[in-house]
Amino acid sequence: MIRARGKEEGDQIHQWHYHECQFQMVYILNGWAKFEYEGIGVRTLRKGDCINQVPLLNHREIECSDDLELLEIVSPADFKTVTLDDPV
Secondary structure (H helix, E strand, O other): OEEOOOOOOOOHHHOOEEEEOOEEEEEEEEOEEEEEEOOOEEEEEEOOOEEEOOOOOOEEEEEEOOOOEEEEEEEOOOOEEEEOOOOO
């Protein structure tokens, strides 16, 4: 379970990144979050939305509501996040 913490300095989710994993599912329990996916564009996920995020997909969180709560299921549970330079 992940809750909004605000945009903190050094927070990797606001930088372009990808996760070295085989499966990642995100379910929005409360609030909303705006993500940008490379090659797809910006998507806003709201309470009740669920996505199966493609492994190794470059993405970043742009912003979220103060009341954001989401459930994230990732396999394997111990995975690496790789930060990237902004795409051209």
